Amino acid sequence: MPEKYIGQIVQIIYQDAKGKITQRTIRIRKIVDGKVFAYDLEKRAPRPFRMDRILSHFPVSFHAS
Numbered sequence: 001m002p003e004k005y006i007g008q009i010v011q012i013i014y015q016d017a018k019g020k021i022t023q024r025t026i027r028i029r030k031i032v033d034g035k036v037f038a039y040d041l042e043k044r045a046p047r048p049f050r051m052d053r054i055l056s057h058f059p060v061s062f063h064a065s
Helices: none
Strands: 009-015 021-032 035-040 045-050 054-059
Touching: 021 045
Parallel strands: none
Antiparallel strands: 009 021, 009 054, 021 035, 035 045
C-alpha cells in the first residue's frame, strides 16, 4: 500500500490470521515495518493491519448529495 494514502480514507479487503476475510473502511495514520496503523471507521477504534494480509485496497470518496 503506497504511503500516498496516509491521512486518507481507504476501503480494504483483509484476511485475518484465522483466514476470515472482511471488508474494512479505515483512515490510514501511518505505515511502519509492513504494518498499516489506521482508525477503523466501523469499529470506531485504532487498529493495526499487516500489509501482507491486505488483499485489495482503494481510496474512498464521499460526496454530498
